[in-house]
Amino acid sequence: DAGVIQSPRHEVTEMGQEVTLRCKPISGHDYLFWYRQTMMRGLELLIYFNNNVPIDDSGMPEDRFSAKMPNASFSTLKIQPSEPRDSAVYFCASRRGLRGETQYFGPGTRLLVL
Amino acid sequence: GESVGLHLPTLSVQEGDNSIINCAYSNSASDYFIWYKQESGKGPQFIIDIRSNMDKRQGQRVTVLLNKTVKHLSLQIAATQPGDSAVYFCAERNSGSARQLTFGSGTQLTVLP
Numbered sequence: 001d002a003g004v005i006q007s008p009r010h011e012v013t014e015m016g017q018e019v020t021l022r023c024k025p026i027s028g029h030d031y032l033f034w035y036r037q038t039m040m041r042g043l044e045l046l047i048y049f050n051n052n053v054p055i056d057d058s059g060m061p062e063d064r065f066s067a068k069m070p071n072a073s074f075s076t077l078k079i080q081p082s083e084p085r086d087s088a089v090y091f092c093a094s095r096r097g098l099r100g101e102t103q104y105f106g107p108g109t110r111l112l113v114l
Numbered sequence: 115g116e117s118v119g120l121h122l123p124t125l126s127v128q129e130g131d132n133s134i135i136n137c138a139y140s141n142s143a144s145d146y147f148i149w150y151k152q153e154s155g156k157g158p159q160f161i162i163d164i165r166s167n168m169d170k171r172q173g174q175r176v177t178v179l180l181n182k183t184v185k186h187l188s189l190q191i192a193a194t195q196p197g198d199s200a201v202y203f204c205a206e207r208n209s210g211s212a213r214q215l216t217f218g219s220g221t222q223l224t225v226l227p
Contacts, residue, residue: 004157043158043203043217056214091157102148103215105157 004106006092012112018080021109024073025094033093033103034067034077043091049075082113122201124222133191135221137204142185144206148215149178149189153200161189161202191223199225 005024013019025032033048047057052069060067064083069075079086089110093103127133139147145166150158164171164178164187171178177190187204201222205215 042219045214048214093157102160102163104160105150108157 004092004094004104006090006106006109008109009107010110010112012114013082014114015083016081017113018078019082019086019111019113021077021079021090021092021111023075023077023092023106025075025092026096026104027073029094029096029104030072031095031097031103032069032075033095034075035091035093035105036088037091037108038088046077079111082111084113087111087113122220122222124224126224126226127194128226129194129196131194133189133194133198133223133225135189135191135202135223137187137189137218137221139185139187139204139206139218141206141208141216142182144208144216146207147178147180147187148205148207149176149187150203150205150217151198151200152203152220158203194223194225196225196227199223 004026007022011019030051031048034046035043036046037043044059046059047067048055049069052072065079067077077090089108091108092106095103125135148163149161151161152158162171162173162176162178164180166182169180175192179188189202191198201220203220204218207215
């Protein structure tokens with residue numbers, strides 16, 4: 001299995017621009033998680049999905065952030081408009097079922113907003 | 115003064131020695147724990163997990179110990195190698211929290227030649 005796939009791996013953009021991060025979970029995994037990692041705050045859960053349905057988005061910082069999962073093999077995290085404080089590494093992770101406790105992380109997208 | 119970032123605990127060990135990385139968790143209702151390893155520029159990588167009905171679990175060169183009385187988790191790495199240099203995170207899952215993981219701040223392990 002290729003593991004969790006994220007794209008792009010690096011993104012540099014200017015303040016005010018829209019940013020879209022993409023994730024392909026491991027096949028057969030029905031939970032998908034989006035995390036943000038910064039030096040200031042560590043690893044933070046933003047939102048997670050079960051069977052393509054958002055379950056808990058309480059970690060999403062504000063309305064500028066949105067996430068979708070149109071099907072079992074694809075999810076997006078969008079920031080519009082982006083701000084310099086959004087600069088971070090964004091990770092996607094997936095997991096199989098309630099008994100499949102282990103989350104497997106993707107390589108992350110390093111976002112820099114200038 | 116204002117903190118400019120997380121102050122990760124650090125651990126330096128000589129190559130070949132054993133390493134012990136500690137983690138204190140806060141929620142006595144947590145029933146599942148994971149250790150992750152994160153190398154520079156990469157995502158967290160699963161190392162080993164343990165459920166709350168166990169107090170010890172062994173993997174290849176790694177052992178996790180769980181002390182529920184004092185809410186303490188440790189990761190032991192035997193014969194530490196240069197490739198073990200990374201940040202190590204513990205994560206806990208609260209059985210009543212819709213099965214989310216809560217991550218600790220991490221420990222930076224540096225293996226000295």
